[in-house]
Amino acid sequence: MMLSKKTKYGLKALTYLASVDSKEPVQIAEIAKHENISQKFLESILLTLRRNGFLGSKKGKGGGYYLIKEPKDIVMTAVIRVLEGPIAMVPCVSLNFYEKCDDCPDEHECSVNKLMLQVRDSALKVYRNNTLADLIS
Amino acid sequence: MMLSKKTKYGLKALTYLASVDSKEPVQIAEIAKHENISQKFLESILLTLRRNGFLGSKKGKGGGYYLIKEPKDIVMTAVIRVLEGPIAMVPCVSLNFYEKCDDCPDEHECSVNKLMLQVRDSALKVYRNNTLADLIS
DNA sequence: TTAAAATCTATAAAAACGATAGGGTAATAG
């Protein structure tokens, strides 16, 4: 139920890149230092963010990472799903990662399902309502 | 971010005990079988639920576990906190388990804090709004 | 009083996951 450091660091990195606001590449080392993150760990995180269309990168001298979209167009639902995985706390209430439970013959009779469906909806509402721009101001 | 099986099984056990509705003790084996749970694992879960005032138990022949309160008086906030731990996804937004982040010089400037505070509030609202009775009907 | 039924307790094995580090490759600017 804890937020992984991967997600935490990823969010912080995105925030930093958004605050810099120029489209100039920012080096991993600079982000890592400014946000107190293990550089190697951050490396892999930025890579997934790039592969999923949030960041662009440039190799070589003067290279680094940069936002590929406007902060106001980066919605938290997308970020969370890429970094953390499903928003739902049980697969049987997940929109994008649905899976039936092994136990539990009938979902509609399941108390866990009933409760976690509400939790998912409420979390979804928050994530949909927040863009990267909202987290900076 | 996933719900632990401990919590899932605990909720299912509580639901089962509430559905039986008599104050007669129900044996661990019966609950385990009905809900497809490893009996030994369930044993330890029921123990914590008893220690935290949700269940009573009776030893010996004809013994077992039973609800100690009315289902409508068992609020999910309490159950989740006992089984799963903090409701917040980062310690720095937790009401009952607050802890400052090592990194992050100022919480009020932190984008993660800002987002997760909203998530916590929305989850809390759901848990406060659901009792065991609500999950059965 | 005896035996059975059941909870209680502790421990630890096994598996999964998270976080981090190391080292090498590829691209780019000067």
Added chain:
DNA sequence: CTATTACCCTATCGTTTTTATAGATTTTAA
């Protein structure tokens, strides 16, 4: 060419989760 920087693969360490093992203790029925 050379320095710099992103890219990528792999291994490791530590923690948590889940399950299993073994036995002690308490209660009840007969």
